Structures are given as C-alpha cells and as structure tokens.
Amino acid sequence: METKNCATALYKKVMAET
Secondary structure: OHHHHHHHHHHHHHHHHO
C-alpha cells in the first residue's frame, strides 16, 4: 500500500500544480 500512497501523493501534486 506504500506504493499506492506514493502514487496518490504524486497524482495529487500534479493535480494541484495543474
């Protein structure tokens, strides 16, 4: 689940930057 958490954080980061 750690990998999923990292992916979610990255996805949120990209969404916030966009």
